[in-house]
Amino acid sequence: MKRRLLLVSNSTLHGGGYLDHLKSRGMLFVPYALHDRDAYTKTARNKFQTLGYEVDSLHEAEDPVRAVRKAEGIFIGGGNTFRLLKSLYDSKVVMEIRKRVMEDGVPYMGSSAGTNVATISISTTNDMPIVYPPTFAAIGLVPFNINPHYLDHDSSSRHMGETREQRITQYHEEADTPSVLGLREGSMLLVEGNKATLLGTTKARLFTRGKQTVEYDPGSDLSFLLTDAH
Amino acid sequence: MKRRLLLVSNSTLHGGGYLDHLKSRGMLFVPYALHDRDAYTKTARNKFQTLGYEVDSLHEAEDPVRAVRKAEGIFIGGGNTFRLLKSLYDSKVVMEIRKRVMEDGVPYMGSSAGTNVATISISTTNDMPIVYPPTFAAIGLVPFNINPHYLDHDSSSRHMGETREQRITQYHEEADTPSVLGLREGSMLLVEGNKATLLGTTKARLFTRGKQTVEYDPGSDLSFLLTDAH
Numbered sequence: 001m002k003r004r005l006l007l008v009s010n011s012t013l014h015g016g017g018y019l020d021h022l023k024s025r026g027m028l029f030v031p032y033a034l035h036d037r038d039a040y041t042k043t044a045r046n047k048f049q050t051l052g053y054e055v056d057s058l059h060e061a062e063d064p065v066r067a068v069r070k071a072e073g074i075f076i077g078g079g080n081t082f083r084l085l086k087s088l089y090d091s092k093v094v095m096e097i098r099k100r101v102m103e104d105g106v107p108y109m110g111s112s113a114g115t116n117v118a119t120i121s122i123s124t125t126n127d128m129p130i131v132y133p134p135t136f137a138a139i140g141l142v143p144f145n146i147n148p149h150y151l152d153h154d155s156s157s158r159h160m161g162e163t164r165e166q167r168i169t170q171y172h173e174e175a176d177t178p179s180v181l182g183l184r185e186g187s188m189l190l191v192e193g194n195k196a197t198l199l200g201t202t203k204a205r206l207f208t209r210g211k212q213t214v215e216y217d218p219g220s221d222l223s224f225l226l227t228d229a230h
Numbered sequence: 231m232k233r234r235l236l237l238v239s240n241s242t243l244h245g246g247g248y249l250d251h252l253k254s255r256g257m258l259f260v261p262y263a264l265h266d267r268d269a270y271t272k273t274a275r276n277k278f279q280t281l282g283y284e285v286d287s288l289h290e291a292e293d294p295v296r297a298v299r300k301a302e303g304i305f306i307g308g309g310n311t312f313r314l315l316k317s318l319y320d321s322k323v324v325m326e327i328r329k330r331v332m333e334d335g336v337p338y339m340g341s342s343a344g345t346n347v348a349t350i351s352i353s354t355t356n357d358m359p360i361v362y363p364p365t366f367a368a369i370g371l372v373p374f375n376i377n378p379h380y381l382d383h384d385s386s387s388r389h390m391g392e393t394r395e396q397r398i399t400q401y402h403e404e405a406d407t408p409s410v411l412g413l414r415e416g417s418m419l420l421v422e423g424n425k426a427t428l429l430g431t432t433k434a435r436l437f438t439r440g441k442q443t444v445e446y447d448p449g450s451d452l453s454f455l456l457t458d459a460h
Binding site: 010011035079080082083112122123124125126127128129130131132135136149151159160161162167168170171173174177185 | 240241265309310312313342352353354355356357358359360361362365366379381389390391392397398400401403404407415
């Protein structure tokens with residue numbers, strides 16, 4: 001298993017300082033999560049160039065599958081997760097990205113929605129279902145779910161909508177649902193083969209069906225999440 | 231058009247004082263949005279009995295479609311909107327509820343998720359996609375979308391996730407998306423035939439594709455939302 005992933009809770013910038021872990025100089029950028037793909041690509045390209053990376057965009061490729069086949073690295077940016085997943089299926093790159101990352105060791109970086117689609121499914125996204133994807137199953141680079149932008153309950157709030165924890169608990173009321181790693185803003189998960197390490201500046205909260213939730217500090221080894229039991 | 235709807239932003243209690251508008255004494259309760267249907271029905275039954283209503287629950291009916299056919303009123307409670315919509319399709323009652331409300335004038339009350347499924351689609355729910363429904367199209371008692379529990383942006387927050395307004399704006403970046411009525415907690419929409427009135431204690435915010443957003447006070451006539459142009 002050659003995978004090398006950097007799954008970031010929030011925006012690109014927070015992952016920027018950790019990009020060396022990916023050991024790649026070129027990046028194929030996937031701007032599908034935002035409506036204005038040109039503008040999004042321009043922003044990402046400028047940002048990555050200051051970090052020393054060359055960026056191609058998938059939406060500029062004549063043949064998206066071929067672009068994935070020759071990518072040296074893949075970066076999927078944030079936005080709306082439903083729009084992103086539907087576009088990935090529409091352009092038929094889901095299986096190709098999976099193959100490139102899992103079999104060929106092409107480094108993968110995701111931020112926010114790009115982190116959601118890297119996991120087993122998008123069932124723990126915070127986004128609105130603005131378009132209908134053909135399935136909620138995602139690229140499946142890891143066998144569990146992540147909730148990016150994880151938020152603790154604000155006990156001073158009078159808002160009656162469900163807390164993030166209640167929403168994840170509802171997910172675990174459904175049959176056979178895997179663990180959910182709540183990545184607070186500022187934290188990210190580095191996966192190298194069968195090793196997973198929490199990086200960044202904030203703790204992460206792990207929700208497992210039928211168990212107590214557990215908090216993990218930055219630096220924690222979370223490799224157990226990569227086994228099928230999770 | 232005989233429809234008579236009370237579409238509430240948040241919990242049942244807030245709609246309780248307005249139930250007289252529905253002119254019904256019996257209610258068929260739909261507890262599908264929560265996992266524990268027995269417990270949810272017990273809570274709803276107790277609450278409605280104090281208000282003078284008799285409650286049957288759809289999950290206790292041997293034949294759900296027949297139960298809808300003989301209902302004097304329908305109340306769909308809140309919880310997870312994806313779970314609710316999938317269960318409505320699984321039990322084959324979507325078209326029957328629509329027919330009963332639109333053609334037979336059976337009063338309908340929805341709270342939160344029960345308000346989402348009463349509209350054209352669930353595309354503006356706040357909930358997590360914990361299960362995959364066969365479509366996002368919903369019962370369609372009104373031709374626009376509602377965002378329940380609508381939240382204003384807290385400018386003191388450092389959270390980087392999208393604001394509610396940004397999420398609705400993303401919906402309107404997609405083709406042919408109808409207006410979205412942001413119902414803050416404490417507000418509700420009363421629909422009587424082709425007349426729609428905002429009730430409750432808070433303003434509502436209307437988002438229309440390509441137009442400025444507009445705030446409406448309680449008591450406002452929103453009947454224009456019922457025409458096809460919205």
